[in-house]
Amino acid sequence: MARVVESKKALSVYPLKLSQPLGAMYAFMGVKGSIPLIHGSQGCASFAKTFLTRHFWENIPVQTTALSQIATVMGNDDVLHTALKNVIERAKPEVVAVITTGVTETRGDYTEGSIKLFRELYPDFRHVEILCVHTPDYEGSFHTGYKEALLSIVKNVVRTKYATVPDQVNLIVSYSLTAEDIDTLKELLELFGLKVIVLPDISMSMDGGVLGFSSVIPNGTALRDIQRMSSSTITIAVGESAKAAGEYLEKEFMIPMYYFEHLMGIESYDELIRLLINLTGRDLPERVKRWRNRLLDMMIDSHFYLSKKRVAIAGEPDYIIGLSQFLAKELGMVVSLAVTTVKTESLETLPVEDIIVGDLEDILNSKKDFDLLIGNTNLRHVASKLNVPHYRVGIPIFDRLGHFLKGFIGYKGSTYFTMDIANLLMEREEEESYRVPDYVKRRYEQC
Amino acid sequence: MRNLEEFFTEPACGINKSKGDKEKKVGCSKPKPGSASGGCAFDGAQITLLPIADAVHIVHGPIACAGNSWDNRGTRSSSPITYYRMGFTTDLSEIDVIHGGENKLYMAIKEAVEKYNPPAVFVYQTCVPAMIGDDIQAICNKASKDFNIPVVPVDSPGFVGSKNLGNKLAGDALFRYVIGTKEPEYTTPYDVNLLGEYNIAGELWQVLPLLQEAGFRILACITGDSRYNDIATAHRAKVNMVVCSKALLNLARRMEEKYGIPYFEGSFYGIKDTSDALRNMALLIGDKDLIERVEKLIEVKEAETKEKLKPYIEKLKGKKVLINTGGVKSWSMVAQVQELGMEVVGTSAKKSTEGDKGRMLELLGDEKKLIDDPNPKELIKIMRSENVDLLLAGGRSKFVAFKEGIPFLDVNQERIRGYAGYEGMLLLAEDIVRTLENPVWNLRRRKAPWQE
Numbered sequence: 001m002a003r004v005v006e007s008k009k010a011l012s013v014y015p016l017k018l019s020q021p022l023g024a025m026y027a028f029m030g031v032k033g034s035i036p037l038i039h040g041s042q043g044c045a046s047f048a049k050t051f052l053t054r055h056f057w058e059n060i061p062v063q064t065t066a067l068s069q070i071a072t073v074m075g076n077d078d079v080l081h082t083a084l085k086n087v088i089e090r091a092k093p094e095v096v097a098v099i100t101t102g103v104t105e106t107r108g109d110y111t112e113g114s115i116k117l118f119r120e121l122y123p124d125f126r127h128v129e130i131l132c133v134h135t136p137d138y139e140g141s142f143h144t145g146y147k148e149a150l151l152s153i154v155k156n157v158v159r160t161k162y163a164t165v166p167d168q169v170n171l172i173v174s175y176s177l178t179a180e181d182i183d184t185l186k187e188l189l190e191l192f193g194l195k196v197i198v199l200p201d202i203s204m205s206m207d208g209g210v211l212g213f214s215s216v217i218p219n220g221t222a223l224r225d226i227q228r229m230s231s232s233t234i235t236i237a238v239g240e241s242a243k244a245a246g247e248y249l250e251k252e253f254m255i256p257m258y259y260f261e262h263l264m265g266i267e268s269y270d271e272l273i274r275l276l277i278n279l280t281g282r283d284l285p286e287r288v289k290r291w292r293n294r295l296l297d298m299m300i301d302s303h304f305y306l307s308k309k310r311v312a313i314a315g316e317p318d319y320i321i322g323l324s325q326f327l328a329k330e331l332g333m334v335v336s337l338a339v340t341t342v343k344t345e346s347l348e349t350l351p352v353e354d355i356i357v358g359d360l361e362d363i364l365n366s367k368k369d370f371d372l373l374i375g376n377t378n379l380r381h382v383a384s385k386l387n388v389p390h391y392r393v394g395i396p397i398f399d400r401l402g403h404f405l406k407g408f409i410g411y412k413g414s415t416y417f418t419m420d421i422a423n424l425l426m427e428r429e430e431e432e433s434y435r436v437p438d439y440v441k442r443r444y445e446q447c
Numbered sequence: 448m449r450n451l452e453e454f455f456t457e458p459a460c461g462i463n464k465s466k467g468d469k470e471k472k473v474g475c476s477k478p479k480p481g482s483a484s485g486g487c488a489f490d491g492a493q494i495t496l497l498p499i500a501d502a503v504h505i506v507h508g509p510i511a512c513a514g515n516s517w518d519n520r521g522t523r524s525s526s527p528i529t530y531y532r533m534g535f536t537t538d539l540s541e542i543d544v545i546h547g548g549e550n551k552l553y554m555a556i557k558e559a560v561e562k563y564n565p566p567a568v569f570v571y572q573t574c575v576p577a578m579i580g581d582d583i584q585a586i587c588n589k590a591s592k593d594f595n596i597p598v599v600p601v602d603s604p605g606f607v608g609s610k611n612l613g614n615k616l617a618g619d620a621l622f623r624y625v626i627g628t629k630e631p632e633y634t635t636p637y638d639v640n641l642l643g644e645y646n647i648a649g650e651l652w653q654v655l656p657l658l659q660e661a662g663f664r665i666l667a668c669i670t671g672d673s674r675y676n677d678i679a680t681a682h683r684a685k686v687n688m689v690v691c692s693k694a695l696l697n698l699a700r701r702m703e704e705k706y707g708i709p710y711f712e713g714s715f716y717g718i719k720d721t722s723d724a725l726r727n728m729a730l731l732i733g734d735k736d737l738i739e740r741v742e743k744l745i746e747v748k749e750a751e752t753k754e755k756l757k758p759y760i761e762k763l764k765g766k767k768v769l770i771n772t773g774g775v776k777s778w779s780m781v782a783q784v785q786e787l788g789m790e791v792v793g794t795s796a797k798k799s800t801e802g803d804k805g806r807m808l809e810l811l812g813d814e815k816k817l818i819d820d821p822n823p824k825e826l827i828k829i830m831r832s833e834n835v836d837l838l839l840a841g842g843r844s845k846f847v848a849f850k851e852g853i854p855f856l857d858v859n860q861e862r863i864r865g866y867a868g869y870e871g872m873l874l875l876a877e878d879i880v881r882t883l884e885n886p887v888w889n890l891r892r893r894k895a896p897w898q899e
């Protein structure tokens with residue numbers, strides 16, 4: 001059980017929180033043929049583009065309505081309509097995601113109404129799906145923006161109930177899953193003879209595997225597949241940010257949802273595999289099973305470096321939820337502090353001593369001692385101040401290559417993750433053990 | 448909201464000079480909805496001021512403005528105090544938006560002063576608080592009196608315009624609130640300011656020894672590797688050099704009016720431009736010995752650099768380059784790569800003044816090589832049709848080139864290597880050769896076994 005407090009500072013320092021529109025935009029990075037249209041002043045889109053470009057090392061398609069002073073004060077449909085028209089004509093997208101910002105929400109725009117009007121005025125663009133996600137920057141965070149985007153996608157795209165396809169399942173995933181993680185799950189489901197629709201699927205667009213330039217998201221979940229999510233037998237939702245979309249499909253189309261808070265370590269993955277065995281009656285190949293033993297073996301080999309070590313983690317909620325449970329419940333570490341960006345339902349249930357909804361400075365202010373810090377690139381400022389090893393997980397990571405190709409879930413991903421952090425701690429411990437204590441130095445000086 | 452018109456009628460700005468009366472009123476070009484790129488005024492203001500490393504910079508707004516952008520620029524500082532990398536923000540929540548954020552801002556300034564004791568605080572206005580009517584000027588005034596420390600309001604909500612306008616607004620804030628508020632410990636006849644040099648990737652440090660050797664003293668660099676107090680004393684310089692920046696011309700002109708400091712525009716990219724910059728600086732100071740000394744230094748350095756460049760030029764001769772970077776750089780970089788023997792097949796003229804364009808034309812001799820709208824598609828078209836060997840551009844274009852399998856070199860703010868001065872010229876040559884000669888480009892062109 002965690003004590004959860006919300007930071008009361010007027011001044012946020014070393015921010016951790018990322019904005020809602022950025023989270024929404026991230027979700028569309030896994031929707032094929034889409035382009036996010038940030039509805040606000042131009043700077044918001046520019047920052048978001050630079051940010052995701054640095055994180056993914058990919059070209060990031062995004063556009064903006066570029067509201068100027070006059071348009072901001074007046075509020076009108078013209079700007080949005082011109083923007084939609086320009087985007088559709090130039091980039092030829094299949095989906096335009098209109099993502100609102102603090103500017104448009106403060107003004108109180110009725111964006112849906114404006115989109116509806118656009119539809120009437122421009123029947124030629126009928127073939128383009130135009131979605132709207134409400135994401136004022138002054139509410140929630142990346143986490144809630146991502147969640148809202150997924151919800152908007154299923155609400156607006158999955159319209160008709162199609163006849164059930166027996167072998168088909170939906171997989172709705174959190175932003176905390178990397179390209180490699182999504183691949184892992186797709187392969188697993190395929191091994192069970194299942195056809196899977198992943199939403200959103202960044203493993204096909206933000207993995208470095210796309211050659212050639214594209215002005216829309218070049219790959220990912222196809223619109224047609226999203227429409228067919230109503231014909232799946234079940235939905236597997238991974239991460240709290242994925243849950244609402246799964247619940248919607250359950251309520252509207254009676255597709256049972258199996259919800260996993262996370263898939264790190266033994267227990268949660270066992271549960272997923274149990275579900276799949278029950279569902280299909282099939283078994284797994286030996287090579288997959290072997291990874292469970294390898295993980296256990298890694299946990300045993302590494303446990304001395306990890307056991308009771310004190311960790312602080314920082315990140316959007318889904319990272320905290322997965323990491324804390326694996327670290328504390330399975331690796332035997334002490335998660336003495338977690339810093340996150342927004343209060344969600346499960347935070348209080350996590351095996352963490354203290355959770356602060358705040359910023360990275362709160363780690364410095366906590367006056368606790370840590371053996372390891374886990375979080376995004378920005379956490380390096382804190383890590384160097386505290387002189388504690390720092391393992392990079394989260395968004396943004398711009399000072400490491402290939403982080404999206406690393407796996408963190410399942411038997412195999414968890415093995416590598418455990419190995420990585422144990423190696424960090426082993427290295428540090430080794431270094432420390434060679435350091436001569438001051439009183440010993442003094443003794444020899446006296447001789 | 449303050450009247451922005453004065454910035455659109457800046458007499459020293461070449462773009463404005465070339466406009467008719469009607470155009471001038473409209474101001475700098477507005478971004479087109481749905482086909483825009485580039486940062487907002489706040490972004491621009493921050494670019495100009497953030498390198499003042501020991502000041503606390505508070506972004507007043509919801510998390511979008513600071514959260515997605517803090518610590519994202521390549522400006523380097525020698526300051527032991529590096530508040531500029533800490534991302535201070537009021538992180539406004541819904542309640543703040545309903546009740547107004549002024550009180551939170553005041554408290555935030557208080558926390559910053561109590562905890563960090565900086566020489567000054569900068570406060571940036573952003574879109575949402577501007578819309579709900581937060582009066583940052585009043586708050587800054589009050590805080591400044593209450594805490595007895597300069598608190599500088601920067602009125603830069605993103606929706607007023609582009610990054611470029613933001614640079615100007617920042618210059619305006621410096622002129623109104625900072626420059627001239629302190630006296631330097633001592634002055635010399637050789638004191639100069641650099642305006643618009645942000646020490647990206649340590650470029651200021653590359654030219655600093657050179658300037659010293661020539662006999663100049665940098666009084667204030669606005670604002671690369673600066674401290675607040677340097678900038679406050681900038682009014683005592685003898686010359687202002689505006690480095691690769693149209694945006695701060697306004698500041699230079701006003702400093703000339705008020706403090707009688709003459710200015711010139713220059714660049715440290717390439718051998719010729721570097722020499723010209725040193726020369727002009729000396730000429731404006733007008734000291735005969737200095738002028739002579741500078742000429743001698745130029746002669747030695749140029750010869751030395753040209754000698755060292757020879758092996759690189761051997762390799763680079765005739766290679767085709769496409770350049771996509773803004774403003775002054777779009778021609779100064781042309782000259783620079785031409786000095787390396789490379790052929791420039793095109794350069795961006797998007798943000799260029801008529802004067803800039805004239806210079807490009809002089810260097811390139813063909814109007815077709817000036818690209819008015821260097822969007823990714825256009826760049827790709829040129830890269831393909833011209834068989835371009837290298838794209839020189841900002842980090843965002845990196846993946847346009849990489850996706851096409853074409854070598855790329857970052858010449859904007861995110862790079863970690865500087866290319867300024869004579870020394871920078873050598874590094875540039877070295878880096879271009881390193882990227883061009885990497886085996887991956889050939890592998891990238893190979894067909895996969897299943898494509899054969």
Ligand code: SF4
Binds near residue numbers: 603
């Ligand atoms: S456009 Fe406005 S809200 Fe967006 S980043 Fe710039 S200042 Fe902030």
